[in-house]
Amino acid sequence: MPSPKPVRASSGRSSSVSGVGSGSSGRYEFMSLTRTPPLSPSSASQLLQRQGSDPTTARLRASESPNRRRRGSASSNASTSSTGGGQQLPEEDCMHLNPSIISVALSSLLAVDLWLSKRLGVCACEEASWGSARPLMKLVEISGHGIPWLIGAVYCMYKSDSAAGQEVMLNLLMALVLDLVLVAIVKAVVRRRRPAHNRMDMFATFSVDRYSFPSGHATRAAMCARFLLAHLVLAAPLRVLVMLWAVFVGLSRVLLGRHNVTDVAFGFFMGYCQYNLVEALWLSPATLQSMMGQLE
Ligand SMILES: CC(C)=CCC/C(C)=C/COP(=O)(O)O
Numbered sequence: 001m002p003s004p005k006p007v008r009a010s011s012g013r014s015s016s017v018s019g020v021g022s023g024s025s026g027r028y029e030f031m032s033l034t035r036t037p038p039l040s041p042s043s044a045s046q047l048l049q050r051q052g053s054d055p056t057t058a059r060l061r062a063s064e065s066p067n068r069r070r071r072g073s074a075s076s077n078a079s080t081s082s083t084g085g086g087q088q089l090p091e092e093d094c095m096h097l098n099p100s101i102i103s104v105a106l107s108s109l110l111a112v113d114l115w116l117s118k119r120l121g122v123c124a125c126e127e128a129s130w131g132s133a134r135p136l137m138k139l140v141e142i143s144g145h146g147i148p149w150l151i152g153a154v155y156c157m158y159k160s161d162s163a164a165g166q167e168v169m170l171n172l173l174m175a176l177v178l179d180l181v182l183v184a185i186v187k188a189v190v191r192r193r194r195p196a197h198n199r200m201d202m203f204a205t206f207s208v209d210r211y212s213f214p215s216g217h218a219t220r221a222a223m224c225a226r227f228l229l230a231h232l233v234l235a236a237p238l239r240v241l242v243m244l245w246a247v248f249v250g251l252s253r254v255l256l257g258r259h260n261v262t263d264v265a266f267g268f269f270m271g272y273c274q275y276n277l278v279e280a281l282w283l284s285p286a287t288l289q290s291m292m293g294q295l296e
Pocket residue numbers: 145146147180202203204205206209211212214215216217218253258
């Protein structure tokens with residue numbers, strides 16, 4: 001923790017800025033913001049931008065009272081703008097207030113997500129509180145895995161003796177491949193690591209599956225459930241079963257410690273939307289015939 005050195009007119013600001021970056025005591029940085037002499041608009045803007053991007057300083061700014069912030073800002077005499085009450089606020093404060101609120105809200109959501117996911121990971125290993133249910137959860141995991149679904153769709157397409165059945169199975173196959181590609185892209189872009197309590201003992205994975213956002217099982221479960229409900233004539237109890245299966249696949253990802261809650265929630269949302277894409281890209285017999293014709 002840095003000692004509260006007296007802040008010199010010229011060097012005080014620069015020491016505070018480097019302190020923010022180096023993660024030293026939050027209190028020291030906070031005080032230096034209100035005590036330092038006037039800033040040029042460009043250096044003030046740079047400082048505020050750094051604060052917006054740094055979670056620790058963003059929290060400090062959020063906890064700072066508005067009056068104190070205004071007092072400190074007014075004394076700085078930096079570039080100002082009028083507010084409704086006639087009070088002068090630096091323009092930089094106005095511009096960066098919203099982003100810092102959003103980043104505080106996001107950090108809070110992520111903190112709750114991590115905490116909840118850790119608490120719900122009760123089957124993450126055999127020694128965990130519901131460790132004995134792990135084999136059952138792994139069965140649920142396999143039921144939502146890509147390989148059984150791909151094999152099942154190819155088998156049903158091959159066995160189907162009606163053109164309509166073949167068309168549905170071909171489109172299911174296309175949907176499954178589309179899902180694998182889209183999930184891989186999002187995982188590769190977001191690169192969120194799997195929870196620390198996860199054991200990486202999953203069967204048949206791609207390299208992007210070391211990332212957890214979104215849950216591929218959740219996207220597949222939501223998309224396939226919608227697909228089955230729309231294209232298979234099922235009795236009401238079976239329809240309920242399909243929906244329960246999808247929910248259970250998603251829940252099992254968190255219980256197994258494979259994912260955080262937000263990975264699964266977004267996975268459900270993405271899978272639900274993916275089905276709309278499948279409908280839009282639906283391969284009809286006419287499209288298939290023309291594709292076959294082009295191949296010949
Ligand atoms: C090898 C094939 C065809 C699919 C991989 C399926 C898989 C392992 C996805 C990862 O799911 P989560 O993101 O839910 O862990």
